[in-house]
Amino acid sequence: MLSGSRVLVVEDEALTAEEIRQLLIEAEGVPVGPVASLGEARRLLKEGTPVDAALLDVNLTDGQITPVLESLSARGVPTLVYTGGSLPEGVRERHPDLVALSKPVAPARLIGELRRLLNGTAVAH
Template sequence: MLNGLRVLVVEDDPSVATDISDLIERAEGEVIGPVGSLREARQTVKADQAIDAAVLDVSLGDGDVTPVLESLRARNVGVVVYTGSAGLPSGVGERHPDIAVLQKPVQPGRLVGEIQRACRSPNT
């Protein structure tokens, strides 16, 4: 289903990060990470130019994921936000109305489907 797509997972809850990573691998994707902090996510995005998609939690222990999201979008990387909070930080949704925002938990097939969709049209 994901056919070797390289998917960055940014999630600070280790059990959720493991679940997402396992799901991506079962869908034949390659997991980058998972990473659990804003600092680590920024370093990963800076160092790895071959990211096809990302699943991002909004609220991390050291800040919100907006800088990482903006950097990925500037590189035309498909993004799916997977969060337990109310949604995207103020202004982000207005700048990127096409980003799928999924409230935890969702059915595994839905998350995989949104990753596929985000890769087909990352910045439409």
């Protein structure tokens, strides 16, 4: 399914983060994290932690995910937003192809979207 792809998970709800981690493992992916804060995510990227894709919640305890999204975009890392809220203003304009799913999402859909992103066939939602 995800064939060993390293997926950065940024999610501040512990239960949701663990569910996503388990889901990635079951789909043969390698979870990076999960990390619960903007600061932790930025640190991982600054340290050069390799990631093939990212799954991001938008609203974290220490701010919105926008700086991490921008950093990932600059690196060409395919990113899936998975949020209970809405995208910050301007994000859709800067990232028209960004796939954004609203919580809750069926596990099969989440993995399917990640697989499409990794294969370069995702469609904007």
